[in-house]
Amino acid sequence: xxxxxxxxxxxxxxxxxxxxxxxxxxxxxxxxxxxxxxxxxxxxxxxxxxxxxxxxxxxxxxxxxxxxxxxxxxxxxxxxxxxxxxxxxxxxxxxxxxxxxxxxxxxxxxxxxxxxxxxxxxxxxxxxxxxxxxxxxxxxxxxxxxxxxxxxxxxxxxxxxxxxxxxx
Numbered sequence: 001x002x003x004x005x006x007x008x009x010x011x012x013x014x015x016x017x018x019x020x021x022x023x024x025x026x027x028x029x030x031x032x033x034x035x036x037x038x039x040x041x042x043x044x045x046x047x048x049x050x051x052x053x054x055x056x057x058x059x060x061x062x063x064x065x066x067x068x069x070x071x072x073x074x075x076x077x078x079x080x081x082x083x084x085x086x087x088x089x090x091x092x093x094x095x096x097x098x099x100x101x102x103x104x105x106x107x108x109x110x111x112x113x114x115x116x117x118x119x120x121x122x123x124x125x126x127x128x129x130x131x132x133x134x135x136x137x138x139x140x141x142x143x144x145x146x147x148x149x150x151x152x153x154x155x156x157x158x159x160x161x162x163x164x165x166x167x168x
Contacts, residue, residue, distance in 0.1 A: 001026075001043045001069075001070035001153045002022050002023070002024065002032075002065065002068045002069055002070060002097045003022070003023050003024065003025075003026065003069070003070050003072075003073070004020050004021060004022050004062070004065065004071075004072050004073070004099075005020070005021050005023075005068060005072070005073040005074075005156050005157055006018065006020045006021075006025070006058055006061065006072060006073070006074055006075075006160060007012055007019055007074075007075050007157075007158045007163075007164050008054055008057045008058065008143075009158045009164040009165045010042060010168075011046075014040075014041050014042060015038055015039060015040050015041065015046065016038070016039045016042045016057045016166045017036060017037070017038050017059070017165075017167045018036065018037045018038075018039070018058060018164060019034060019035070019036055019059050019160050019161075019163035019164035020035040020037075020061045020062065020065070020134075020160070021033075021034055021156050021159060021160045021163065022034075022035070022065075022086060022153060023156060025145050026143045026146040026147055027033055027147065028148060029149070029156075031146035031156060031159065034051070034163055035065075036061075036163070036164070036167050037059050037060050037061045039056060039060070040137075040139070041138075042056070042057065043056065043161065044057075045112065050076075050087075050088055050134040051086075051087070051088045051092070051107075054088050055091055055092060055095055056114050057093060058074075058092060059092075060109070061137035062096065062100075062156070063096070064093075064151050065153075066089050066096050066097075066099060066100050067099075069076070069100045069135060070100075070101070071100065071102070071103055071134075071135065071142075072092065072096075072100055072101070072102050072103070072144070073103045073104075073157065074088060074089050074092065074104050074105070075104075075105060075106070075157070076088045076089060076104050076106055077091050077103075077104045077106050077110055077116070077124040077129075077131050077155050078093065078103070078104040078132050079115065079131050079133070080093070080110060080113065081112075081113060081115065082114060082115045087104065087131070088104070089102040089103070089104040089131065089132075089133060090102075090114065090133050093133035093134055095117075098133075098134060099104070099134075100108055100133065100134065101132065101133065101134035101135035101140070102133050102134060103130060103131075103132045103135065103140040103143065103144065104130065104131040104132065104156060105129070105130055105144055105154075106128065106130075107126075107128060107129075107130075108129070109129055110129070113129060113131075115131070115137075116129035116130060116131050116137075117129070117130045117131075117137050117138065117140070117141035119141050119145050120129075120145075121142050121145065121149075121151065121152050122149070122151045122152055124151065124152030126136065126152065128144060128152060130144050145150045157162070159160060
């Protein structure tokens with residue numbers, strides 16, 4: 001089983017760089033591989049439909065890996081409210097045929113996101129907000145709690161953010 005965390009950096013020229021960090025265990029402090037992908041032209045941001053912009057950036061990296069993946073961690077929400085309104089993570093879960101659990105980790109509470117599990121890490125005064133598809137949200141929250149790093153943001157989630165921003 002391989003785990004991955006992914007992030008996308010949008011560039012001024014309309015392109016986007018996606019990074020996927022692969023790791024073996026929730027407690028790993030180091031990735032085993034970094035995969036990068038560039039989309040030359042992204043869709044414009046559409047309020048309420050962020051997934052339309054993000055999915056075409058994520059899928060080229062994740063689809064070839066899907067049969068090996070135990071879970072994908074994204075920066076954002078899987079579901080947006082208690083009614084299950086789909087967020088990026090839900091659309092990703094569906095795009096991969098519901099075969100790979102998706103865990104969303106958000107830094108801020110979304111209006112209506114009382115369903116998200118608050119996860120306290122390190123000495124941070126503010127929690128992370130965890131949602132999930134294909135895995136129980138309490139299990140997903142525990143996985144995020146177990147991730148390496150002394151700070152609010154797990155080490156590998158910070159590293160995937162830097163990997164896509166710093167990639168040429």
